[in-house]
Amino acid sequence: MSDTPQTTPREGGRAAIGDAVPRVDGPKKVTGRAPYTADHRLDEAPLIGWIVPSRAGRARVDAVDTARALDVPGVVAVLTHRNAPKQAPRGTPSDAGRFSQSHALLAAPEVACYGEPVALVLAETLEAAREAAGLVEVALTPLPGRYAVTGDEPDEALEVPDDVDGGMPADMSHGDFDLAWEKAEVRVDATYETLAEHASAMEPHATLATWDGEELVVRVAIQIVGSAVEALANTLRLDKEKVRVISPFIGGGFGSKLGIHDDAVLASLGAIATDRPVRVVQTRRDLFSSAPHRGCSTQRVRLGASRDGRLLAVAHESVMPMARGYEFAEPCAASARASYACDGILTRHRVVRADLPRIDSMRGPGEAVGSLAFESAVDELARALERDPVAFRLANVAETEPISGKPFASFDLRRCLEVGAERYGWSRRAERGRRDGRWLLGHGVASATRPNFLMEAKARVRLEDDGRAVAELDMTDIGTGSYTILSQIVADTLELPLDRVEVRLGDSRYPQTAGSGGSFGAASAGGALLSACRRLRGQLRAGGGREAEGHIEPGEDFEKYAQYMTGAHFVEVGVDEVTSEVRVRRAVGAFSFGRVLNPTTARSQLYGGMVFGIGGALTEGLHLDERVGAYMNRDLAGYHLPTERDVPALEVVMIGERDDRCGLLGSKGVGELGLCGLGAAIANAVYDACGARVRRFPLTPDAVMAARAAW
Amino acid sequence: MSDRAPKTTLVVNGRARELSLDPRTTLLDALRDHLDLPGTHKGCDHGQCGACTVLIGGERVLSCLALAVMHDGDEITTVEGLAARAGAGDAPEALGALQAAFVAHDAFQCGFCTSGQLCSATALLAELARGDLSVVTPDDDTVRVTGDEIRERMAGNLCRCGAYPNLVAAIAEVAGQGEEGAS
Amino acid sequence: MRPFGYERAESAVAAARRAADTGATFIGGGTNLVDLMKLGVMTPERLVDVSRLPNRDIADADDGGLAIGAAATNTALANDPRVRERFRVLSLALLSGATPQIRNKATVGGNLLQRTRCPYFYEVGLPCNKRAPGSGCGARFGRSRDAAVLGTSEHCIAAHPSDMAVAMVALDARLGVRGGDGDLRWLDVDALHRLPGDRPDREHDLAPGDLIETVRLPPPPPGRHVYTKVRDRASYAFALVSVAVVLAVEDGVVTSARVALGGVAPKPWRARAVEAALTGARATWRAFCAAAEAELAPARGHGDNDFKIPLARRAIAGTLAEAAGIAPEVPTGGRRATP
Incomplete structure (x- = not known):
């Protein structure tokens, strides 16, 4: 409790x-x-907009027949590329950020990815809109597209992104990795894979748009208001002053509401086309195409150490898809760049352009999946060295930022590991036994780091x-x-x-x-x-x-000092010896993130991050039909968010102190920290429990069973 | 032919409301769009998240999978009807015990799933009190207020913010009080 | 959702007659039907509401069995003390499925007829022979993680998702079906569902108007009841594999075995090979593994779901072991002492 x-x-x-x-x-x-967006009431009842999605991946739109849909009583209009208001080309202006660029829809007879809207039905009632959407007949000719990204792509398919999220270079190194790797006496060279994931905030993306001929007022579930204004202005070629965005209550975002999405553009188009208020609430299934997601990843981690337990060499290289036409690359190697001191570091991010729905920032971009691989590999190395995984980490904690050599503003990884271990009872964990009925018990640890931004x-x-x-x-x-x-x-x-x-x-x-x-x-x-x-x-x-x-x-302290939050996770799992199901039984996290502004809400943020980490480690993964580029488990029965039952008692220790180098408040960020590293602690505990090193996430029964001894 | 918009009476939060509804209208859409009760939220519309949980005759159900016409005459309670003194606004003293416990334990973050969590927890308290079983109830079939019982019985209400530990604490507190009061 | 006519039935006989006359679809709890209607997967022109029919009682039958009204909710059935005492595997299966909110609505009759969760069945616009006959099977060469490994055909590999029906099959339930002509006829639950063959759209042999009115459980088989459900998360998820077992062991020898599987076949799957192998055999871990092996011998995976074959083997052996009160002998691999 x-x-x-x-x-x-x-x-x-x-x-x-x-x-x-x-x-x-x-x-x-x-x-x-x-009042969340869809709850807001206007004097004039809005038209209900219902999206007709493409049922093909990259495709040409040959025809959209709206006749039967228009016959449905209550239907007012059906927008398609033939009659939608004019918009600026998607992705313009090219020098604007991705959250500010045009997100034009229904602008041309083409489809970039599965699920892209090809029509919008506008009707007086939800029932009529939904019925009519099913009657819009769309003829598509599929075009060749790349949907699957496996990590085995030939070099010519791999691109170096301009940068990775957070504005960091795709490639960064320190010292001479090859030399350090050569010198290492004990090495780990392992490849980890993660499935694509979906943010799946509980509130579906929703917009209520009104247009009076001059000003567009858009109530929308959004994380960043300013860029939403810019994106709508850029899409619809309006003055920014003529676009007002209102978003007083948002039902979760987790990155998926950083920018505007189909609902915002389509509701605006509908309002402009009909001079009526329009409400578009995306369906849960459509969100698996139109709300951005985290791409799958293939990550190779090489770690080398001296026999006496000093980390010498670190290499972390990732391959992930990048949605064509939408520049975003996830910084998987962020933790490898931040956590431990060593002689040579090599980090590389590569992307493969794919005709997939938007890939973007999802809670903990970089660390969420990067530390799954990196902190698993650290555990593998500690095991290979026959060292306690906490002691091994403590012995190698960075004193300055490993890549740049810059001093840290404050960096509490050591203290987090020590305090967390104490609170968890790490040194006494053997007393808890190795089995509880059919459950094989194991314990795992992982470090957490996350860059601090202002x-x-x-x-x-x-x-x-x-x-x-x-x-x-x-x-x-x-x-x-x-x-x-x-x-x-x-x-x-x-x-x-x-x-x-x-x-x-x-x-x-x-x-x-x-x-x-x-x-x-x-x-x-x-x-x-x-x-x-x-x-x-x-x-x-x-x-x-x-x-x-x-x-x-941000002042010069963000130039002079490396700024990070830190944490350490300690986890007990049970692995069902028969079915290979994994349950987290206990988790303790110690975290340092500067001044705590409100311990109640901060603790909740950390709990939430940890729950997110449990999902990423154990239950969440999108299954792609590689023939059409569709994620098939596109609902909340098929995409498994953790339930209350998947989450045990969690314990959070907050050990940070005010750090005036982090800005006026002396606080750092806490929204993502609880997630960073937790999954690796779970995987490491699974290894401790059953001897299976699972390098394929999530750790569903099939993945764990495949890594265990056959019987 | 049956009526295109049959008359349906829903007794919502103690008030009888007569509606002429398209038979396709779900109870959720009837509450939100026809009865101006938008506090019940649509998270998935397909019975996969629990956000739309309401009470019908005191039992929890998913309003997104219920056709409103099938509930003619039924008594329905939504989050708007849970407060101790209906219509008393959101002043802290007007909150019901679970609502107050949710606030005290920070049992929500974005709040979007909260109406469903509250309705679900309200029914859960009654289910525990009358000894309804769950899959984690021990072999002796005796239902006790434990963290595991609460977790399993609340598993139908997803919370992406991950307020789960605080939800368990809030519900356990109220369930515990109920037990003491009964003994 | 396309428009439909709605009417409420006054009696089972009237409901069956009305549906036979008009081709209407029955709606009970609606927890599956409304979901599929919203997606356009099911498009009934007319609904006959059977949710308020009086056939919701659960009563002792003369033969020592139980008579269950098909309109009883999953909650009511799971909590019935007679079910709990004598047909425990049914209560366990019910409580393993869905959530309290859904079990409060879902009915016995509806649960028996619930449709597959195959993602291609759900995604209107992609091929699915069950939803759109002749369009092809999307799952066979696509994503098949949820699909069946037993009883499939080249036309369909969709798995039946029910937990309750698995227990009912193990318990030899019989269904009382009210026909449009007003007559009540009896059908073994194991005979309700068809295998897909070349008509995956035909999931059972019920005619329009046939209403499952009642379910009879014969006196329970002897032995210990266990239900195992393997899934991707701890609750509120469909089974990857589920196993219902009622096992009686005397002096170390199996005297009666009832075993049924979920998640692995287009219908709740009675594991007759397991039962045949075990009856009269010694209740040992080795015998349980061999029996499971025999059941899965004809199984065939489709890539993503290959894992269901070894997983089902393990789940069967583990469930039998639990019922027999013996420990599984599972290699723990490279498990190490804590350093």
């Missing part, structure tokens, strides 16, 4: 930064009064005549707790009770932030708001104005 949250009520209802304040939007969420952000705060403070910024709360920690920042700085603070988020009319993503949201938006509050406090003391703006951007 989890710890009971420690709430620390202060006098007069005040709340400071760092207090375990319950979520300020909690009462709304438990009464069904938090993004430019602005915020506004004002003191109303009634004494309440109102903060406005276009930050989003995707479940992370933004409303709560931002309220704490205002209450603390302006010395107000929490119920005298109102934080307004998710509207492009508010000052721009970088939104929610990359674990940078709290430090960036929070820093901007802290700056605004301090300025307002100064103004008020000086008898000045009652409104102030704040601004933050």
